[in-house]
Amino acid sequence: MTPPNPDRRSERARRAILDAALELCQEQPFAGVTMEGIAKRAGVGKQTIYRWWPSKAAILLEAITDRGTGTLDFPDTGDIVADLRSQMSEVVRAFNDPMFAAYNRGLIAAAQSDPEIAAGIVKTIIEPRVDLCIERLEKAQQAGAVRRDLDPRDIVELLYAPLYYRLLLHTRPVTPDQVDTILKLSFTGIEA
Known part of the structure; x- marks a missing residue:
């Protein structure tokens, strides 16, 4: 997806x-969110929005990317479990922040039928954090704190998938306690 040309738009309107x-x-x-509703709330013409974005999902992707820098931080204290807990807790906070309702409720759903939005989410939201x-x-x-025979991408999926499972299917709340449980199970296993 080609982003809008920033030189052609007013930062205030954006x-x-x-x-x-x-x-x-x-x-x-x-x-229920429409381009017309966004234009009215923003005090701009609908044509302005369509000139800069192809869909409401594209607007939301830019808005969330613009605001989501806090979850990009990844500490390095030398304690991998503490560092994962800190970063994953930040993800939980973001998932529960009303400002990110657009991501939680709509953007992920829109990605299921819009390959450009899906690619944009992966490129701008998911991949930088995964990296x-x-x-x-x-x-x-x-450092010997994590097995060397494991692919780090598999570990990322193991750790973060339970957060998304609860977020997307509403099975239970996404909480900091869930982060502790995920880390405990991941680092000690479920073996009796």
């Missing part, structure tokens, strides 16, 4: 549109 999209997704289901986690896990492998 900011108002991104804010409006996030606000509307906090107030109603993603399906940092892999880097930290590889360092832990070199």
Whole structure:
């Protein structure tokens, strides 16, 4: 997906549109959010929005990417479990933040039928965080804190998939306690 040309748009209008999209997704289901509603809330013409973004999902992707820098941090204290706990707890906080309702409720759903949005989510939201986690896990492998015969990508999926499972299927709340359980099970196993 080609991002809009930033030289052609007003930063004030851009900011108002991104804010409006996030606000509307906090107030109603993603399906109820419209380009017309975003334009009205932002105080801009609908044609302005369509000139810069092809869909409401594209607006939300930019808005969330713009705001989601906190979950990109990955500490390195020398204790891999503590570092994972810290970063995963930040992900839990983001998942529970009303501002990220657009990601939770709509953007992931839109990605199921829009390959460009799916690729954009992976490229701008998922992969940068996965890369940092892999880097930290590889360092832990070199230090002997994590088995060297394991692929770090598999470890990332093992750790983060339970968070997404609860987020997407609403089986139970996504909580910091869940992070502790995931880490305990991952690092000690379920063997009796």
